Amino acid sequence: MMTSRNQILNQLRTNQTPFDLPSASPHPPVVPLEDLSAEALIEQFLKSAEAVLAKTYRVKTESEVYPILETLIGDDSEILSWDPKCMPKHYAEWLEHQSLKTSVNNDQLRVGITSCDAALAATGSLVLIAGQGKPRAVSLLPELHIAIVKASQLVPDLETWIASAAPHFQDASNIVLITGPSKTADIAQILILGAHGPRELHIILLE
Amino acid sequence: MKVESNNFIALADIALAKESQRDAIRDGTLRAYHKRNAAMNHVSHAHGESLREAGKFAKRRSLNKLPDLLEQAESRMTAKGIKVLWALDAEEARQQVLHLCQQHHIQTIIKSKSMLTEEIALNKALEAAALEVVETDLGEFIIQLMDEPPSHIVAPVIHRTKSEIRDIFIDKLGMPFTDDPGEMVAFARKVLRDKFMSADLGISGANFIIAETGSIALVTNEGNGRLVSSIPPVHIALVGIEKTVETLADYALLTQTLPRSGTGQALTVYTNIINAPKLPDELDGPEHVYVIFVDNGRSRIYSTDYAEALTCLRCGACQNACPVYRSVGGHAYGWVYGGPIGAVISPLLVGLDQALPLPHASSLCGSCKEVCPVDIDIPRMLLELRADEVTEGHGGFMWSAGMKSWQIGNQSPRLFELGATMARNGQKLLGDNLPFVLGNWTKYRDFPDFAPKSFRQTWREQRGHNDD
Numbered sequence: 001m002m003t004s005r006n007q008i009l010n011q012l013r014t015n016q017t018p019f020d021l022p023s024a025s026p027h028p029p030v031v032p033l034e035d036l037s038a039e040a041l042i043e044q045f046l047k048s049a050e051a052v053l054a055k056t057y058r059v060k061t062e063s064e065v066y067p068i069l070e071t072l073i074g075d076d077s078e079i080l081s082w083d084p085k086c087m088p089k090h091y092a093e094w095l096e097h098q099s100l101k102t103s104v105n106n107d108q109l110r111v112g113i114t115s116c117d118a119a120l121a122a123t124g125s126l127v128l129i130a131g132q133g134k135p136r137a138v139s140l141l142p143e144l145h146i147a148i149v150k151a152s153q154l155v156p157d158l159e160t161w162i163a164s165a166a167p168h169f170q171d172a173s174n175i176v177l178i179t180g181p182s183k184t185a186d187i188a189q190i191l192i193l194g195a196h197g198p199r200e201l202h203i204i205l206l207e
Numbered sequence: 208m209k210v211e212s213n214n215f216i217a218l219a220d221i222a223l224a225k226e227s228q229r230d231a232i233r234d235g236t237l238r239a240y241h242k243r244n245a246a247m248n249h250v251s252h253a254h255g256e257s258l259r260e261a262g263k264f265a266k267r268r269s270l271n272k273l274p275d276l277l278e279q280a281e282s283r284m285t286a287k288g289i290k291v292l293w294a295l296d297a298e299e300a301r302q303q304v305l306h307l308c309q310q311h312h313i314q315t316i317i318k319s320k321s322m323l324t325e326e327i328a329l330n331k332a333l334e335a336a337a338l339e340v341v342e343t344d345l346g347e348f349i350i351q352l353m354d355e356p357p358s359h360i361v362a363p364v365i366h367r368t369k370s371e372i373r374d375i376f377i378d379k380l381g382m383p384f385t386d387d388p389g390e391m392v393a394f395a396r397k398v399l400r401d402k403f404m405s406a407d408l409g410i411s412g413a414n415f416i417i418a419e420t421g422s423i424a425l426v427t428n429e430g431n432g433r434l435v436s437s438i439p440p441v442h443i444a445l446v447g448i449e450k451t452v453e454t455l456a457d458y459a460l461l462t463q464t465l466p467r468s469g470t471g472q473a474l475t476v477y478t479n480i481i482n483a484p485k486l487p488d489e490l491d492g493p494e495h496v497y498v499i500f501v502d503n504g505r506s507r508i509y510s511t512d513y514a515e516a517l518t519c520l521r522c523g524a525c526q527n528a529c530p531v532y533r534s535v536g537g538h539a540y541g542w543v544y545g546g547p548i549g550a551v552i553s554p555l556l557v558g559l560d561q562a563l564p565l566p567h568a569s570s571l572c573g574s575c576k577e578v579c580p581v582d583i584d585i586p587r588m589l590l591e592l593r594a595d596e597v598t599e600g601h602g603g604f605m606w607s608a609g610m611k612s613w614q615i616g617n618q619s620p621r622l623f624e625l626g627a628t629m630a631r632n633g634q635k636l637l638g639d640n641l642p643f644v645l646g647n648w649t650k651y652r653d654f655p656d657f658a659p660k661s662f663r664q665t666w667r668e669q670r671g672h673n674d675d
Contacts, residue, residue: 004502005293008448011506012274018514019271025264027456028257030463031473032250048473104490107404123473132488136437140430158474162459169420169455169482170287173492174437177478182430184392185470186346186362188369189235192392195345196399197430197477 031122033156041121041154046205048124052180053193054201062088065148065204070098072146072202073111078103080112080142083133087115088148088206104135112142112198117168119149122157123179126203130174139178145198147178151207208328208356211541212553212562218539219568228366232358232536235365239527242471243578247464262464263582265457266518269418273509276418276451277500283421284498287483292499294445297327300501304329304410304443305336307497311441313338313407317399319427319435320344321412322360322521323445323501325543326556329410340410341402343431345395352379358537358545361469361523366536399431409435409493413446413481414465414520416500419454422482423498426466426475433477442493444481449505449517461520464580469522504556513588516551518581525575525585531568540565547575547585554592563601566592605644624663631657 002010033044046056057068065088073079078101084092095102103109114134118127126147130136139145155161158177168175182197193199211218222228248255269276281291294300307313316338318324333340342351346363350356352375357363364372369388376382382394411432413423423444425432436442452458466472485492508517526532526546537545542553542562550569554562566589575585596602602610616622634657641649648654660668 003293004295004299007295008293008500008502008506009274009277011502012277012448012509015510017271018509019267021264021267021271025261026257027261027265027460028254030258030460030467032254052473052476107400125474125478130489130492131486135490136433137491140433140437158459158463159456162455166420166455169417169422169480173481173483173485173489175480175482176433177474178476179472179474179478180476182428182476184345184429186344186349186364187372187388187391188231188367189238189362189365190369190388192389194396195392195429195431196343196396196403196434 029157029159031157033122036156038151038154041156042151042205042207045119045121045124045154048122049180049203050124052124053183054124054180054203057202057204058207059204060207062090062206065206066090066094068202068204069094069113069146072144073098073100076110077101078106078109080104080106080109080138082114082135082138086133087113105137105141107137107141109142111144111146112138113146113148114139115148115150116153118161119154120156120158120161120177121154125158125177125179127161128176128178129168129172130176131172136174136176139176140197142198143194144200144202145178145181146202146204148204148206151205208325208543210553210557210561212557212565214541215539215564215568218541219535222535222539227368228536229534231368232366233533235359235362236527236533239362239470239523240578243468243524243527246467246471246473247578247580258460258464259580259582262461262580263518265452265460266520266581267515269451269453269457270449270509270514270517272453273448273451276453277416277448280416280418280421280451281500283418285421287421289421289483289496289498292497294499294501294503297503300327300445300499300503301329301332303499304445305332307441307443308333308336308338308408311408311495313441315339315341315402315406316408316410317341317343317402317406317435317439318347319409319411319425319432320347320363321410321445322357322543323412323447324410325357327445327501327503329445341399341406343399343403343429343435344427345392345429348395348399349375352376356538356543359523359526360521360544360546360548366538403431403434403438406439408441408443409439410443410445411435413444413450413498415458415461416446416451416498417455417458417480418451420482422480424458424462424481425479426462426477427479428470428472428476430477433479436479436481437492440493441495441497442481443497443499445499445501447505448500448502449509449519461580465520465522468520468524468578468580508555512591513551513555515583516548516555516588518583519548519552520580522580524578524580528574528578530570530572530574540568548583551585551588551592559592559595559599560601563596566596624661627661631661
């Protein structure tokens, strides 16, 4: 008795291949960018992120990041957070100074803070690779997700990132590209933010 | 879901009579159609066409290698701890899911949107086994409350107005009165969030199988796809075998042209790639990931002239472009897949005799082919299906007799001329209204006037001889 697997494969191998194709076909980038200089990528990234309703901040030094975080966190005493070893140098110190407790899975918390593994200028997207110290919940459960991005992490587009990303697909359980806050238009095509994931996405770009 | 496609005409009439629904569908599809045009042609029309060409090539090249790629995907997934199952048909897929539910002592299930799971009627089987299933995609959640099937591949509740949705939330969920859609979504978010955090199992579909890396990929906007595949300890993904792409580069292209075509977005909010169950040093993620490769007729279609229907990305662009779908909506098609692609794959999947009107639910305007991110020639396949209906004996007496008469009449110059003379004189008597069933044609159109003299007459008079 042939297994379903073998029945399926045999059926697929029965006849000739379905399509006559040319040997190759040009593969243009979906979002061609003309200027790939560092400054142009930063500007493109911020513009694209704002177009999908993320709020962006551009700062030159790490010390400027923390006042922004403090404003967004407000009076909350506990936040979801990636491990400080995945975050900027003085992050652990700042957490302690603010007496902020951190959690990796409490879904009642309002704010979650992550860094990222790469960022795509063409679409304003963040690449987050799940792993030790980088739980998925932090960018998924809270109402506010704050992501700290280093300008050096910017790449032009998805095609560029994916061309060298194959090892991540081997080593990591999960990769997510985040492009804006969670949204739905299921109710009469009216755009509403915060369907199940975060309602607000704040991106701090650190040059 | 019971197949009601043979009732298309009656279902379409019902749909056409519901004015608010017509407005909702028309507005929703038109908006999406314009967004698609802007997004795919955002650089230029030529660039948009080159993306479609590239997408067509990527899917067809991948499908040409399908059996090898499926084996490759299976081997790479297995090496990373994903358990791969193969289901020949809907029943086998359902049994596999039920078996896994038993094995893992599952009681509550959260689902993210999957047309395939509708196709195999999974929810009903789970509920029959006393398992609680909650749809988490907001549109699917709403139609689950309304006990209806989805009416659009991407926007399941496009046919319902805001007030209708408000009322069902009040009625079934006890939502306090509000007309504000933001508050409605916030309410649903809270209701569903509890389910997310406590469910034993997450079930999803998948938009792509990436053979190169042994991964599956999902596109969602709400976050429910991520939640379903990250929070519960077990994740099962069911995916049609035809969703396979060969390389990461193929995936990078198609995961962008799919949302541009379906919703006008450069990327969906969450573009999610699942490679493996959670690693030992991770704090969240499922402990067990199962991927079920589902055939359910696809390998049979693969060997026919309809194989290109298998390149479909399920983006919904064809539905948004189709004047028929735009008027009657998805439910009229009587099964899971409606609109242009539905008119092709429904007969192919459930049998032509169960969906005879569907290949005729088209004026062959070609809008569907124009907007398809992989350039599927739907009009060609609709015509071929119509021909299949006749060769398979579904033509009907009137059709066969009519076609035979036409054949005889056109093969004989004398009969042709006699027929033309009768028609010209008949028009003088009947005016613009053709008799009997032909009257359906002139109900909405004027029959063009015959010329006072036929070509043959004029030829004879001018040339002075017969051409018999």
